[in-house]
Amino acid sequence: MLFSLAVSNSWTLRHLDVHNAFLNGRLAETVYMKQPPGYENLAHLGHVCHLQRSLYGLKQAYRAWFKRLHDFLLSAGFSSSKTDVSLFHFTSGSSRVFVLDYVDDIIMMGNDVALVNSLLQRLATAFKIRDLGTPGFFLGIETILVNGGLILSQWRYMTDLLNRFGMVDCKPLATPTAVTQVVTPSSQPCEDPTQYHRIVGALQYLTITRPDLSYAVNRLCQFMHSPTIDHWGLVKRVLRYIKGTLDYGLRVSASSSADIHAFSDSDWAGCPIDRKSTSGYAVFLGSNLISWLSRKQRTMARSSTEAEYKALADVLVEVTWVVSLLQELGLHSGQPSTLWCDNLGATYLCANPVFHARTKHVKIDYHFVRDKVASGDSVVNFVSTKDQLADIFTKPLPGPRFAALRDKLNVVAHQHCA
Structure with missing residues (x-):
């Protein structure tokens, strides 16, 4: 939705990356850790470390980092959205700036370039920020600039998906589902249910930019508990459709x-x-x-x-x-x-x-x-x-x-x- 508004109103778009984001989080809970190998205190070998900041791998790391970023943005004059917790907005007169946070990847957009740069510099004083410029590759989604807008594409993700599951050389199809094939329970279970789960789980992320896959993927998800050979055939049909539409993406125009x-x-x-x-x-x-x-x-x-x-x-x-x-x-x-x-x-x-x-x-x-x-x-x-x-x-x-x-x-x- 914000991409649509940004393209329609010619807003500035910036992609930011936070270096070692989780290490910025301060722990509110009491967490102890064994002394790391090579850094033991020989005088106190029976002691443990009392963590003050979060580390990668801790269950509290995501929440601690987000709280740190949340508190800083509020102190900088941003307001936290009550509708979407990952969205922050800043208003000064007719100028508006929006910040979308996805763990350590951040998108900043606004209608005032000077204000965006000013807030970005302020953000860089608290965290080690890398400004990647206009979003190009964000959370596995490629942003391709075209005349009058942009296209959100997961071409790399789809290519990797076909490689992982051995469908690179499959024959492409025009539709992801067959009109005449009725999905009914089968007595022959799938040989590798885990593989079925992996593929269908990966396909769910693909529907972010491919609404044409929504129905087919939703139908496949209904058989996760006990997939059969027939359901495996449906998965292969979806992958064959993806093979034929690798260069398709979701267009956002002015x-x-x-x-x-x-x-x-x-x-x-x-x-x-x-x-x-x-x-x-x-x-x-x-x-x-x-x-x-x-x-x-x-x-x-x-x-x-x-x-x-x-x-x-x-x-x-x-x-x-x-x-x-x-x-x-x-x-x-x-x-x-x-x-x-x-x-x-x-x-x-x-x-x-x-x-x-x-x-x-x-x-x-x-x-x-x-x-x-x-x-x-x-x-x-x-x-x-x-x-x-x-x-x-x-x-x-x-x-x-x-x-x-x-x-x-x-x-x-x-x-x-x-």
Whole structure:
């Protein structure tokens, strides 16, 4: 979301690395350590070290470092976000600076270059900071500058993934899931369940920049407890799709609009095992995709309308969180968020209290959608199925349909640096 705002408003972006970050943390707990080999005190061989600062490998190291950084940023005039604990923001008049912290990797961005440099110098007085300039490779994600924006790519990660699991020379496929293949329990267990766990776990991180993989990976995660030979075949199909789309990434382009709109969809009773539905949504800030999800619903829906209504509730939770974060940062446009649903019954249910008698069995927490619509915070509109972008998160799709929706989600090909 912040990348989208930075590109749209031409903000300055800086990638910072903290040298030996954990050694900066001060321990609040009492922790003792054996004297390290080669540094024993011969006069007190039975003594131990009382640690004052955190070390790599300590359970307290992450929290101690973050507290040290948190306290310093607050003393420098930053405010800690209540919506996202890893985000800090600084405001001085019309100037704004944001700091995103991921352990020892930090991204700083703002609309005032002089203020960004000033705060960076102040940060360097407390910690050993390395300024890496414009983000290029951050947490395994490559940031590629293109005309009018940037592309977030995990090309290196995908290449390493294929190398690790011996799929470098596999035949590429156009889609990660087959339309005709039904996933059912098999009597033949997978020969190496641990390998299955490793691959699926690695694929989850890939969905950060590849929303087109969300449905396939979500389906694979449902069989982690007892994978079978059939499930192993599904994993290999996903890897073959990745082989054919190594040069794809998520595009973030300049957008003139800062309005929030989201697409919500559900595949009613799509799972042949438990007949539960799969929800999916895509949240856009202007023209940029900032949040997406593919997830099986926790309870069984008695109708397609109910399944779609639950999916609307899921996306509205996410939209509410995004709106609260933008309001906290003073960047919300003030316009109500727009939700698009391809089920007329669910659309009417959001505003028409006459439907109460038919939905007494629906959990009350799903009905907060009505409250949001009634208060004017959100608007639920109908969209035809062919224009429903969230369709890609709920079911397997044929190649042309899948490729069309993938393009609309801003997953595009790019030129990468080997």
